[in-house]
Amino acid sequence: MNQGDALPTLADKPVIERVATRPVEETYRSPAEWVRKNLFPSPFNSFLTVAFGLFVLLTVRGLLNFVFSEERGWDAVRTNLRLIFTHAYPEEQYVRVWVCVGVMVALAGLSLGLFAARGDGVPLRKISNALVAAAVAVAVGVVLREPSVLIGADGEVVRTDDAVVRQSFADAMSDRWGWWLTAAVLAVIALGLRRVPALGDGSLRTIQAFNLAAIALALPVLSAWIYPWGHYAFAEGEFIAEPGRTVAISTKLPWTVMWVLAVASLLVGRWVRSRIGEQSLSRLRIAVNLVWLAVPFVLYWVVLRDPDLDWARITQVDVPLALAFGVAGGIVLWWLTSDGIGELGRIAALALLGLAAFNWLAAFMGWYPMLQKVRISFLLLAVVALLAHNFSGETQKRRRLLAAWLAIMAVFHYFATIMNTPSTVETPTEALIGGFAVTLVVAVFTLMLSFPLGVLLALARTSRLPIFRVMATSYIEVVRGVPLITILIFFVVILPLFLPANMEISLFASATLGYTLFSAAYLAENVRGGLQSIRRGQYEASDAVGLSTSLRTTFVILPQALRASIPPLVGQVIATFKETSLLAIIGVFDILRMANSVIPAQTQFLGIKREGLLFVSLVYWVFAYTLSKWSQRLERRLGVGER
Amino acid sequence: MWGSDSDSRDAKQGRDGKGKHDVSISDATVAVSDELAARDDMIVCREVDKWFGDFQALSGISATIKEQEIVVVLGPSGSGKSTWIRCINRLEVHQSGQIIVDGIELSNDLRNIEKIRSEVGMVFQQFNLFPHLTVMDNITLAPIWVRRKSRSEAEEQALALLERVGIPEQAQKFPGQLSGGQQQRVAIARALAMEPRVMLFDEPTSALDPEMIKEVLDVMEELARTGMTMMVVTHEMGFAREVADRIIFMEDGEIVEVGTPEHFFTEPEEERTKLFLSQVL
Numbered sequence: 028m029n030q031g032d033a034l035p036t037l038a039d040k041p042v043i044e045r046v047a048t049r050p051v052e053e054t055y056r057s058p059a060e061w062v063r064k065n066l067f068p069s070p071f072n073s074f075l076t077v078a079f080g081l082f083v084l085l086t087v088r089g090l091l092n093f094v095f096s097e098e099r100g101w102d103a104v105r106t107n108l109r110l111i112f113t114h115a116y117p118e119e120q121y122v123r124v125w126v127c128v129g130v131m132v133a134l135a136g137l138s139l140g141l142f143a144a145r146g147d148g149v150p151l152r153k154i155s156n157a158l159v160a161a162a163v164a165v166a167v168g169v170v171l172r173e174p175s176v177l178i179g180a181d182g183e184v185v186r187t188d189d190a191v192v193r194q195s196f197a198d199a200m201s202d203r204w205g206w207w208l209t210a211a212v213l214a215v216i217a218l219g220l221r222r223v224p225a226l227g228d229g230s231l232r233t234i235q236a237f238n239l240a241a242i243a244l245a246l247p248v249l250s251a252w253i254y255p256w257g258h259y260a261f262a263e264g265e266f267i268a269e270p271g272r273t274v275a276i277s278t279k280l281p282w283t284v285m286w287v288l289a290v291a292s293l294l295v296g297r298w299v300r301s302r303i304g305e306q307s308l309s310r311l312r313i314a315v316n317l318v319w320l321a322v323p324f325v326l327y328w329v330v331l332r333d334p335d336l337d338w339a340r341i342t343q344v345d346v347p348l349a350l351a352f353g354v355a356g357g358i359v360l361w362w363l364t365s366d367g368i369g370e371l372g373r374i375a376a377l378a379l380l381g382l383a384a385f386n387w388l389a390a391f392m393g394w395y396p397m398l399q400k401v402r403i404s405f406l407l408l409a410v411v412a413l414l415a416h417n418f419s420g421e422t423q424k425r426r427r428l429l430a431a432w433l434a435i436m437a438v439f440h441y442f443a444t445i446m447n448t449p450s451t452v453e454t455p456t457e458a459l460i461g462g463f464a465v466t467l468v469v470a471v472f473t474l475m476l477s478f479p480l481g482v483l484l485a486l487a488r489t490s491r492l493p494i495f496r497v498m499a500t501s502y503i504e505v506v507r508g509v510p511l512i513t514i515l516i517f518f519v520v521i522l523p524l525f526l527p528a529n530m531e532i533s534l535f536a537s538a539t540l541g542y543t544l545f546s547a548a549y550l551a552e553n554v555r556g557g558l559q560s561i562r563r564g565q566y567e568a569s570d571a572v573g574l575s576t577s578l579r580t581t582f583v584i585l586p587q588a589l590r591a592s593i594p595p596l597v598g599q600v601i602a603t604f605k606e607t608s609l610l611a612i613i614g615v616f617d618i619l620r621m622a623n624s625v626i627p628a629q630t631q632f633l634g635i636k637r638e639g640l641l642f643v644s645l646v647y648w649v650f651a652y653t654l655s656k657w658s659q660r661l662e663r664r665l666g667v668g669e670r
Numbered sequence: 671m672w673g674s675d676s677d678s679r680d681a682k683q684g685r686d687g688k689g690k691h692d693v694s695i696s697d698a699t700v701a702v703s704d705e706l707a708a709r710d711d712m713i714v715c716r717e718v719d720k721w722f723g724d725f726q727a728l729s730g731i732s733a734t735i736k737e738q739e740i741v742v743v744l745g746p747s748g749s750g751k752s753t754w755i756r757c758i759n760r761l762e763v764h765q766s767g768q769i770i771v772d773g774i775e776l777s778n779d780l781r782n783i784e785k786i787r788s789e790v791g792m793v794f795q796q797f798n799l800f801p802h803l804t805v806m807d808n809i810t811l812a813p814i815w816v817r818r819k820s821r822s823e824a825e826e827q828a829l830a831l832l833e834r835v836g837i838p839e840q841a842q843k844f845p846g847q848l849s850g851g852q853q854q855r856v857a858i859a860r861a862l863a864m865e866p867r868v869m870l871f872d873e874p875t876s877a878l879d880p881e882m883i884k885e886v887l888d889v890m891e892e893l894a895r896t897g898m899t900m901m902v903v904t905h906e907m908g909f910a911r912e913v914a915d916r917i918i919f920m921e922d923g924e925i926v927e928v929g930t931p932e933h934f935f936t937e938p939e940e941e942r943t944k945l946f947l948s949q950v951l
Contacts (some may be wrong), residue, residue, distance in 0.1 A: 417815065420818040565798060570759075574812060574816060575784070575816075578816070
């Protein structure tokens, strides 16, 4: 309390700052030390470790025995991989599937290279510890698994009195020399990494996370060229199973290309980033995000379907229509943004909206025929017209709005034309793709459509206007009260009855619609949570600087609300992804149906179901886990919780 | 309607030496009978009442604030100071009486509210900066989208304002990275970016650590010197004494006493004012 105490504190200040600038280096303990400190710190904790360790070991043992048993028919999965991932997509067109994967890989690499922050790198010591753990796990697994059953000369399991005959333990251990070798190699690499000397200043040597990932992905790709994984396929009704040779060129070549693409695009992204300034980078970010939005449409409707374009119709109908809307709409928007139009502009925009709504009413009543895309164009024009007053005044802003309108028309009419053109790719089934591809397609389109819808519903539910509030609330409550599978069946069975006579809707489209409406209701509730977390002061400050309701929502409220609701939103994304497995029930050949009914019905693999289901679970888990990890990254980057 | 108490209030104001008010009291009274308010009346409140449910927060508030005048509103907490100042740009809705800002009457007409809000800048106790935007974007958001300025023009102006409030080097930071005093100065810059004719300050220093209060008061003083019309709700007696042209003392939703700082701090007339001053000074 006295003066003398206070003075040294001030003198200490530089010391405090030095400590604060760099956190204390994390120390990496040896595995033995780690085990002692974390697993056996006290008798009771040691007991818990042993008890639950035993439980885990028994579970793992059961799993290993199941997976590696000689009785398992993994050939059912191996030969049917193509079926599981894309169903009946024709083999001679398969390059299209690889183009799709390649585009996604390249875009992902580019985005990472451009925007991902370079972390501190992974310390070699940490990798070494992980490798030691892996080596121990492999060794434990080898010992844990019960000895293999004996296979007789006829290829059947040898049995005596209904019990299978197993190898002796010693034989089993020596038979598994490959696994022992793997464990040994892992251990040797781990020890080798330990001997890499520390850097000059004593800090740990690290490796960039991206380089590590590139090396880790290179290993399986490289092994496909060297190691005899065997060649398994199901082509033209024939099952091919040739163990002892390397993977077919049609598999290892594309994956090698994918690896090269990933690394190359990452490097290109980094190179571009090192060349441009912060401002161009943020502009580029918007451009790349737009490309991400367009990619699913292009890949599905253009690359996978390869539309059979009817050039005569395109030049006579489609292009003139797009041009007409672009020019006429442009003139209307130019007029709407002119100075001093005031109230007249709003009335005109509302009139346009009325016209657009009337077109839809007329469609359902069958009053006058009109191309669907004309109706949608009217609707788009009305929406843009309603927003136009934000762009009035300065010529530059008006030009920008005009450019945006022309771009919207070009993109929309392009896709509308493509979607209405039949595909040239012929498959034996009704659907173009199946298996995991359909899971991805339905999930991606559902999310892309339900996100804006969900945000709109959330805004409507928190709106001051009772009509919006009541509509949104009743919609959300109705949808949340009905099981998803009921909604899906409803849409597949009943929706076609409600459509006008000349309209058809595919199973895919109606299922996606069902998913979208369902998912939107849940997303809306998540976004509403975010909206409610925004303090009143934000609304007041926006009002005080004169922002209108739409500007306030766009620039102040929604960005914060969406950021605050990232965790539940990603939870919903993962849920939607997993719920696509319900497609199997309404008759779509998705990945679950492949494993559950298609493969077990093949003559060679009659009744073999468990292997496929295990594999399908693994595929789902890998994707869901990746999404969850990605969301954690996103949360950290956007600083949720530390606002 | 233009009651005698308002006249007497006008008589109490008009500190000599500043020469801001060249219209005499009688002129103002004449002008009001024709228009909504006299030409140099920036804010006119007449018999404003406001209830929160059964609780009457404001009762019969009548006051006039002239152009370029600095008015400080004092009073114990819960006396309705903040409610009143928030009514002036419609963050709260008054139930009866008239509020006229720069000749525009506040009513339910959305266009009038928009017009008034773009003329009135407001600074809040809790700063209320937009946490997801940089300082620069906080300041330029409204000029770009409401005033329809080009980005480069708005950024130039924002830098000039940041220079004025003394923190040009913080333009690219986020509000969370600034101290409270710096945040409040950004908030002042944000309000000024709309080029308002009146600035309302709702307890601008109450949420600040003591060592940061001065930097904000300095900015406000500088603003006062440039001739901005200001209405300030505060507990900073020093500021009230030094900068204010007039002090309005409120209690229980009513205006108790109005006068120059000199009058107010040395010879208050009302018992309630004396009691308040004896507690805070």
